Amino acid sequence: MPSPTLLTVTSTEQLTPHLVRVHFTGDLAHFAESSETDRYVKLIFKQPGVDYPEPLDMKALRATLPADQLPVVRTYTVRTLDVAAGSLSIDFVVHGDDGVAGPWAAAAATGDELLANGPGGGYAPRAEADWHLLACDEAGLPAVAAAIDALPDDAVARVLVEVAGEDDVIELDEGANVEVTWLLRGAPSHDVPDERAGRNAPLVQAVRDLEWLPGTVQVFVHGEAAAVMHGIRPFLFTERGLAREAVSISRYWRRGRTEEGFREWKQELARAEG
Numbered sequence: 001m002p003s004p005t006l007l008t009v010t011s012t013e014q015l016t017p018h019l020v021r022v023h024f025t026g027d028l029a030h031f032a033e034s035s036e037t038d039r040y041v042k043l044i045f046k047q048p049g050v051d052y053p054e055p056l057d058m059k060a061l062r063a064t065l066p067a068d069q070l071p072v073v074r075t076y077t078v079r080t081l082d083v084a085a086g087s088l089s090i091d092f093v094v095h096g097d098d099g100v101a102g103p104w105a106a107a108a109a110t111g112d113e114l115l116a117n118g119p120g121g122g123y124a125p126r127a128e129a130d131w132h133l134l135a136c137d138e139a140g141l142p143a144v145a146a147a148i149d150a151l152p153d154d155a156v157a158r159v160l161v162e163v164a165g166e167d168d169v170i171e172l173d174e175g176a177n178v179e180v181t182w183l184l185r186g187a188p189s190h191d192v193p194d195e196r197a198g199r200n201a202p203l204v205q206a207v208r209d210l211e212w213l214p215g216t217v218q219v220f221v222h223g224e225a226a227a228v229m230h231g232i233r234p235f236l237f238t239e240r241g242l243a244r245e246a247v248s249i250s251r252y253w254r255r256g257r258t259e260e261g262f263r264e265w266k267q268e269l270a271r272a273e274g
């Protein structure tokens with residue numbers, strides 16, 4: 001396994017009240033091999049006061065250190081990348097004081113450093129699709145925005161984005177046949193009342209209500225676990241009968257769970273389902 005990449009903050013931009021873009025520099029040569037638009041990295045947050053052997057190897061550390069001394073790992077989409085210039089940016093949802101990565105990003109300053117493993121990825125828009133459906137909340141927005149950037153000029157796309165309010169709407173690089181609908185839930189993602197969350201999230205209803213276009217569709221849906229996996233996934237596969245390879249769908253975060261709590265929950269679920 002290659003050593004993690006050192007990323008150094010060069011600047012930050014407050015894109016909206018709940019989204020901060022952090023620009024980094026680093027040696028990104030190996031990122032040239034990845035072409036997925038949902039390209040992501042595993043950011044490594046060291047625990048203060050713990051001396052880690054260099055180069056940092058998460059697998060080795062997991063085998064030797066107690067859980068409370070392990071670095072915290074969080075997954076984030078690479079929003080923009082310039083390998084030659086050695087620069088990339090990540091858009092972080094600022095979701096209050098809970099967690100590690102969100103609060104880190106809210107306070108990030110020039111010169112701050114992080115380690116990153118990756119990149120990984122699994123999706124890029126296919127030119128042969130007749131149309132594209134892209135749906136997300138704030139956490140999935142960086143990947144959706146990167147997908148829109150990569151669409152051919154004549155691509156047909158319907159884009160559904162759920163955000164807190166009008167101030168959370170950002171500019172997207174829309175082509176002539178790309179229609180973006182912003183769904184305002186009326187509260188930040190960490191503070192949304194139960195009746196507007198999960199299966200009741202505006203994104204779920206919007207996907208169900210979307211006018212389906214003729215021809216083959218390629219779908220990309222990522223966001224909060226309950227909305228995506230319980231609200232939207234059954235609709236796409238059971239009601240719309242889409243083929244697995246036509247759909248990229250996953251949970252990017254889960255209400256009330258940290259990323260490692262969420263990982264444990266997924267493992268338990270997989271074990272229970274055999």
Ligand SMILES: Cc1cc2nc3c(=O)[nH]c(=O)nc-3n(C[C@H](O)[C@H](O)[C@H](O)COP(=O)(O)OP(=O)(O)OC[C@H]3O[C@@H](n4cnc5c(N)ncnc54)[C@H](O)[C@@H]3O)c2cc1C
Nearest residue numbers: 076077093095099100101102189190253255256257258259
């Ligand atoms: C492939 C992939 C790509 C991703 N890309 C991005 C990205 O580009 N930008 C981005 O912001 N996120 C992205 N995420 C989601 C991000 O990894 C999670 O939101 C992560 O849990 C944030 O870590 P944290 O330390 O801030 O909070 P955690 O410590 O994991 O959680 C603390 C608390 O905050 C809540 N929480 C976590 N995330 C959110 C949120 N988005 N909104 C409201 N409450 C939240 C949790 O439910 C928990 O209660 C991605 C996830 C995956 C799997």
